Amino acid sequence: MIGYLEGKLRHKSPDSIIIDVGGVGYVVQVPLTTFYDLPDVGKTASLNIHTHVREDTLQLFGFRTAGEKEMFLHLITVNGVGPRLAVNILSGISADELRQVVFQQDHARLRNIPGVGKKIAERLMLELRDKLKIKTDTEVKPVLQPSEGSAYSDAFSALLNLGYRPAEAEKALKNAQQKLPENASLEKLLKESLRILA
Incomplete structure (x- = not known):
C-alpha cells in the first residue's frame, strides 16, 4: 500500500x-x-x-496535508460517500471549514457542494460528528490546560475537539477575549474564536 x-x-x-x-x-x-x-x-x-x-x-x-487526508478517510466511511464524492467534497470545502460546518450543523453549506444532496448532507452531519468526537475522545489530552474561567476552558476544549492545535486554540481565545466584554458567554467566545481561526 x-x-x-x-x-x-x-x-x-x-x-x-x-x-x-x-x-x-x-x-x-x-x-x-x-x-x-x-x-x-x-x-x-x-x-x-x-x-x-x-x-x-x-x-x-x-x-497536500495529513489533515486533509485524515478528513478524506473520515468521509469515505460515511454511508453513501465513496472516494470520488469525498474528493469532490474536499474540492468544495477545506478540511478545517468542514469541521466547523459539522460542529455548527450548517446543512446549507454542505448542500452547496455539487453532488451533495439533502440525504448525504444529513448523513455527513450525523456520522462525521460522531467520528470527529471519537477521534478527539481518544486523543491524549494536552499538557497545556488553560486555568481561566469555565467559559474559557469549555471553549478551549471545544476548539480542540474541532481539531485545532492547543497553541492556535489558545491564541484565538486570547484574541477573542480582548474583543469581547470581560464575562462573555461560551457561545460568544467560541463564535469569535472560530471567526478568528477562519
Missing part, C-alpha cells in the same frame, strides 16, 4: 496529476484544495496518499 509519494510533477489537471517517482508515473486524483497548492510541472511535489483497492481497480488519492 502506498502512503506517500515524492517526485517530479509530470502533468497536472484539476482532477488528477501524474507524479514521476524513479521513472514510474503514478496517476493520483486530487481535490482542488491540493491542486491549487501544487508546484509547476517539472518541479518536485510531495503528497500524502490513500491507496483505494477494489476488485477491479486500484486508485491513488493525494493530499
Whole structure:
C-alpha cells in the first residue's frame, strides 16, 4: 500500500496529476484544495496518499496535508460517500471549514457542494460528528490546560475537539477575549474564536 509519494510533477489537471517517482508515473486524483497548492510541472511535489483497492481497480488519492487526508478517510466511511464524492467534497470545502460546518450543523453549506444532496448532507452531519468526537475522545489530552474561567476552558476544549492545535486554540481565545466584554458567554467566545481561526 502506498502512503506517500515524492517526485517530479509530470502533468497536472484539476482532477488528477501524474507524479514521476524513479521513472514510474503514478496517476493520483486530487481535490482542488491540493491542486491549487501544487508546484509547476517539472518541479518536485510531495503528497500524502490513500491507496483505494477494489476488485477491479486500484486508485491513488493525494493530499497536500495529513489533515486533509485524515478528513478524506473520515468521509469515505460515511454511508453513501465513496472516494470520488469525498474528493469532490474536499474540492468544495477545506478540511478545517468542514469541521466547523459539522460542529455548527450548517446543512446549507454542505448542500452547496455539487453532488451533495439533502440525504448525504444529513448523513455527513450525523456520522462525521460522531467520528470527529471519537477521534478527539481518544486523543491524549494536552499538557497545556488553560486555568481561566469555565467559559474559557469549555471553549478551549471545544476548539480542540474541532481539531485545532492547543497553541492556535489558545491564541484565538486570547484574541477573542480582548474583543469581547470581560464575562462573555461560551457561545460568544467560541463564535469569535472560530471567526478568528477562519
